[in-house]
Amino acid sequence: MTMKNSLRILSIISVISLSGCAGWFGGDKSEYETATKQKPLEVPPGLSSPSSDDRYVVPEAKGTVSASDVSKTTAKPQLTALPPGQSGVLPAMGGDVRMERAGTQRWLVVKSTPEQLWPVLQDFWKAAGYELPVLKADVGVMETDWKENRAAIKQDAIRNLLGKLLDNLWTSPERDKFRTRLERSAEAGATEIYISHQGVEEVYTSDSKDRTTWQPRAPNPEREAEMLALLMTKLGTPQAVATTAVAGKTEERATLKQSADGISVLAVNDNFDRAWRRVGLALDRVGFKVEDRDRSKGIYFVKYADPEAVASKENKGLLDSLAFWRADEKTKEQPYRIRLAGETNVTQVVVENAEGKAEKSATAERILKLLQAELK
Numbered sequence: 001m002t003m004k005n006s007l008r009i010l011s012i013i014s015v016i017s018l019s020g021c022a023g024w025f026g027g028d029k030s031e032y033e034t035a036t037k038q039k040p041l042e043v044p045p046g047l048s049s050p051s052s053d054d055r056y057v058v059p060e061a062k063g064t065v066s067a068s069d070v071s072k073t074t075a076k077p078q079l080t081a082l083p084p085g086q087s088g089v090l091p092a093m094g095g096d097v098r099m100e101r102a103g104t105q106r107w108l109v110v111k112s113t114p115e116q117l118w119p120v121l122q123d124f125w126k127a128a129g130y131e132l133p134v135l136k137a138d139v140g141v142m143e144t145d146w147k148e149n150r151a152a153i154k155q156d157a158i159r160n161l162l163g164k165l166l167d168n169l170w171t172s173p174e175r176d177k178f179r180t181r182l183e184r185s186a187e188a189g190a191t192e193i194y195i196s197h198q199g200v201e202e203v204y205t206s207d208s209k210d211r212t213t214w215q216p217r218a219p220n221p222e223r224e225a226e227m228l229a230l231l232m233t234k235l236g237t238p239q240a241v242a243t244t245a246v247a248g249k250t251e252e253r254a255t256l257k258q259s260a261d262g263i264s265v266l267a268v269n270d271n272f273d274r275a276w277r278r279v280g281l282a283l284d285r286v287g288f289k290v291e292d293r294d295r296s297k298g299i300y301f302v303k304y305a306d307p308e309a310v311a312s313k314e315n316k317g318l319l320d321s322l323a324f325w326r327a328d329e330k331t332k333e334q335p336y337r338i339r340l341a342g343e344t345n346v347t348q349v350v351v352e353n354a355e356g357k358a359e360k361s362a363t364a365e366r367i368l369k370l371l372q373a374e375l376k
Helices: 004-019 068-074 114-127 156-162 221-234 241-246 272-286 305-316 318-322 362-375
Strands: 095-100 105-110 135-136 140-144 173-183 190-204 212-217 252-258 263-266 289-294 299-304 336-343 347-352
Touching: 004 272, 095 221, 095 241, 105 221, 105 272, 114 173, 114 190, 114 221, 173 221, 173 272, 190 221, 221 241, 252 362, 263 272, 263 362, 272 289, 272 299, 272 336, 272 347, 272 362, 305 347, 336 362, 347 362
Parallel strands: none
Antiparallel strands: 095 105, 105 190, 135 140, 140 173, 173 190, 190 212, 252 263, 263 347, 289 299, 299 336, 336 347
């Protein structure tokens, strides 16, 4: 339990002790049990009486009031018909949704256009409790906000005692967010949907444990698979089928090597089309800022701030070097090109500078290592 949680608990206990709230610890009957009908509202001359019905009127109480008493005296709410042509439910797609997999990466192929799927995906994330601060329909990208991972809250004696009553006192040391990307498939009339996870965790920065900071966690492919399975069910796939679709074995799919002239090359064991999809998902997972992409030339245009290069220049500690998401005047993002060149069953990935020349720097190798970790 963190210091913030401890302070919250002490504050709430103090308030409870001073308030003497009879409703929590027993005492007189609740107010609703003794409620009676009041005189009608007196309306001043010249004003009309407000319209009302008996929908929310408290029945005459003789003793306790039961649910059946209320139902006898209140009007039934009326359902409002939807406009013509609107069913109120998402059309079932069923067999028109399938999951593709390569190593730990998964994505959906849906027989529908990106324009049709865009509002469906917005509804999906909002129903899951996420806001969408980033919505870029022109490039098919949406991002959720950061949300607490409540499952990461540690259980202890105090929380077991008060947790059910005061659950909001505890905050999670982990936050998650997701990026969704849509691309038109090479398959006629189909769209590919990619969901990538990013996570951070709160860690102490002092021995006295009075200061904390957020640092990145490794992307979690299982959280991505969980969301893809939920999305499949929303699109009409039976839950049992969606659960089976996310299962499978992993295998080594990418190796890093150096060419004779000292250029780092990542070899992906897939044809160009499949490698293009996987590299795009890897860039999303790692958190690169993808400015543009040109599939015909096999290029992703990205920006990247190398935290290790900055740390080595300024002798910063490891924790500072990991905090790549912080805006720092001295940590400036640089433009790079991630170029793919496909052969029959293997695609070569190299890093180029903004002018299109192959990078031989340590930064280029680090970029490829980050991609390899997601592609293998």
